[in-house]
Amino acid sequence: MTLTNGITLRSATDDDASAIQTLTATAFGARADEETRRRSLELFPQQEPLYARQDAIVAVDGARIVGHVKSRTMTLTVPGERTVDACGIAAVAVAPTHRRRGILRAMYTEQHRRTEADARPLTIFTASQGSIYGRFGYGPTVRENSVTIDRRFAEFLPSAPNPGGVELVDPGAVIEQVKTIYDRWRRCTPGVQVRPDASWGTLFADTPAIRSGGTELYAFLHPDGYALYRYHYREQGMQVEVVELTAVTTEAHAALWRTLLGLDLVKQVNATLSDNDPLPYLLTDPRLVRTEGRVDALWLRVMDVPAALSARAYQCDLDLVLAVTDPFRDAGGTFALIVRDGVAECAPTTRTPDVELGIDVLGSLYLGAYPARAFAAANRLQVKDPTHLHPLTEAFGTDRDAVLGWFF
Numbered sequence: 001m002t003l004t005n006g007i008t009l010r011s012a013t014d015d016d017a018s019a020i021q022t023l024t025a026t027a028f029g030a031r032a033d034e035e036t037r038r039r040s041l042e043l044f045p046q047q048e049p050l051y052a053r054q055d056a057i058v059a060v061d062g063a064r065i066v067g068h069v070k071s072r073t074m075t076l077t078v079p080g081e082r083t084v085d086a087c088g089i090a091a092v093a094v095a096p097t098h099r100r101r102g103i104l105r106a107m108y109t110e111q112h113r114r115t116e117a118d119a120r121p122l123t124i125f126t127a128s129q130g131s132i133y134g135r136f137g138y139g140p141t142v143r144e145n146s147v148t149i150d151r152r153f154a155e156f157l158p159s160a161p162n163p164g165g166v167e168l169v170d171p172g173a174v175i176e177q178v179k180t181i182y183d184r185w186r187r188c189t190p191g192v193q194v195r196p197d198a199s200w201g202t203l204f205a206d207t208p209a210i211r212s213g214g215t216e217l218y219a220f221l222h223p224d225g226y227a228l229y230r231y232h233y234r235e236q237g238m239q240v241e242v243v244e245l246t247a248v249t250t251e252a253h254a255a256l257w258r259t260l261l262g263l264d265l266v267k268q269v270n271a272t273l274s275d276n277d278p279l280p281y282l283l284t285d286p287r288l289v290r291t292e293g294r295v296d297a298l299w300l301r302v303m304d305v306p307a308a309l310s311a312r313a314y315q316c317d318l319d320l321v322l323a324v325t326d327p328f329r330d331a332g333g334t335f336a337l338i339v340r341d342g343v344a345e346c347a348p349t350t351r352t353p354d355v356e357l358g359i360d361v362l363g364s365l366y367l368g369a370y371p372a373r374a375f376a377a378a379n380r381l382q383v384k385d386p387t388h389l390h391p392l393t394e395a396f397g398t399d400r401d402a403v404l405g406w407f408f
């Protein structure tokens, strides 16, 4: 495929590997680390590459690779403990010598044409900038809070569960248990993706390149959860960085946090929490869990409105007609969404719309972390009858916060 400015798009081949590596390293300021890759392969010799080279799209100017996007199919949990196969997009990069000439738009057009041909109802990715992807029909859909806890003052309320059951373990010795717990958690948590061995390999490779100046990984294991963390020796005192804390049950959550906050010589614990993580409410002083940053962790685009909306469960019955606009592809239209006892049917209709919204807003609502009422207040979602807003907001909500399972 040739663009008007003489740039050509094609599928990548193995011969492009080194040029792609230079382009993506330049775009993101980081090169893939060979030691991590080697160690990962030692740990998981049967692993498949995270992304098949032939599924990547490159933009070529003469002999030079000036643009790149890669993708893989990811099985994503959606509200109601159901799963949807989504196209996960990564490593989107255009050479700084070729920016703002429409190369990203051209690569995205081709990528989404392929996703439609594969009949994937959703596309997802982690965005480096917030202002680019709305035009392509994406909305932020998972939120993360970076928190710090001054551990010295953290005390648990008398009512906080104290179930025990946590063991000090060597992370390398519990890889299989950790994988099993992740998978149990994945099945009940919206936003979490099936995790391939190549991702586990990078985590457990635990090479200096991925430690951000901290120690090697340490681990706590509970029958229903695990915590992987590092120590950082900083001028202000010893800190713990929680790399992953995964809990299938509230008991495992409380038990793991009690253990982490019991690390006597540590001054501060740094972690990432979803909006409604119960940690602050376990403590006598909820303010100790200080939010230092709040970011979107995952963006989502609905590729097929009826397939996507009938794939998830809802918190209450609904009978509404949604008019969805799609400025990028042809996925918009007018759809009746009827939910009875949590089971949804969604199909095109000629009925008059009750709700009007962009497909990017639908992407934000989809996993339940972003409420419809906030978009209505921002005039990005319009309801004909104001009494429809409350059921719409409630129906799309979830019992468990949406979370990004593994970064890609």
Ligand SMILES: CC(C)(COP(=O)(O)OP(=O)(O)OC[C@H]1O[C@@H](n2cnc3c(N)ncnc32)[C@H](O)[C@@H]1OP(=O)(O)O)[C@@H](O)C(=O)NCCC(=O)NCCS
Residues within 6 Å of the ligand: 027, 028, 091, 092, 093, 094, 095, 098, 099, 100, 101, 102, 103, 104, 105, 106, 126, 127, 128, 129, 131, 132, 135
């Ligand atoms: C982001 C990046 C891929 C854009 O590539 P590009 O080829 O310059 O983008 P295009 O020229 O195709 O622009 C596509 C649209 O996005 C807009 N856009 C591009 N970069 C933008 C930015 N940084 N901020 C706001 N809008 C931007 C363009 O104005 C254009 O809008 P339009 O088509 O509606 O007129 C490129 O700058 C890059 O590689 N950045 C570093 C790596 C990165 O951030 N990758 C994204 C990872 S998710």
